[in-house]
Amino acid sequence: MTGTIPEKLLKARPQDYVLSGALLLASFFWLTAPSGAGSAVPASAALSAGGRPLAALPLDRPARRTFSLARGRVTVEVEPGKGIRILESDCPAKVCLHHGWAGHTGETIVCVPNELLVEIEGEESEYDAVIR
Numbered sequence: 001m002t003g004t005i006p007e008k009l010l011k012a013r014p015q016d017y018v019l020s021g022a023l024l025l026a027s028f029f030w031l032t033a034p035s036g037a038g039s040a041v042p043a044s045a046a047l048s049a050g051g052r053p054l055a056a057l058p059l060d061r062p063a064r065r066t067f068s069l070a071r072g073r074v075t076v077e078v079e080p081g082k083g084i085r086i087l088e089s090d091c092p093a094k095v096c097l098h099h100g101w102a103g104h105t106g107e108t109i110v111c112v113p114n115e116l117l118v119e120i121e122g123e124e125s126e127y128d129a130v131i132r
Contacts, residue, residue, distance in 0.1 A: 043059070044057060044120075045057045045076075045078065045083075045118055045120055045121070046119045048119075049116050050115040051115075054116075055067075057076070057078050059083060059103065061078065062079055063077070063078040064076070064077045066088075069115065070113065070115050071090060071092075072114065073089075074089045074090070075087045075089070083101040083103025084101070084109070084118060085099070085109070086099065086109055089111055089114065091112075092113060095112075096111035096116070104120060105121065105122035106120060
């Protein structure tokens with residue numbers, strides 16, 4: 001009898017079914033529960049030009065602001081749920097206009113000729129880096 005398992009230990013008991021069901025239910029809730037990663041809503045967009053702060057625009061209220069900068073005028077637009085974007089710019093290539101909406105914490109928009117930097121600030125970032 002060495003190395004054999006007694007027959008009564010191989011039969012399932014009611015407690016085994018209860019334990020299996022509880023473990024299955026707990027694993028289901030663990031897998032479907034929101035993780036909280038990236039759930040922080042970005043608070044505001046910090047705008048700076050040439051290293052000097054220009055404005056801090058909250059992302060939960062619509063806004064449109066125009067700034068006179070190094071090479072001309074730049075208009076930024078905030079729309080809740082979308083984020084912030086550069087709507088108009090007097091820069092030559094207008095690359096900053098093609099970035100689109102920035103709405104995630106840590107995301108940036110740059111207008112190099114106007115030395116404008118738009119940074120999304122918040123508590124935590126959903127991503128380590130954003131590449132477009």
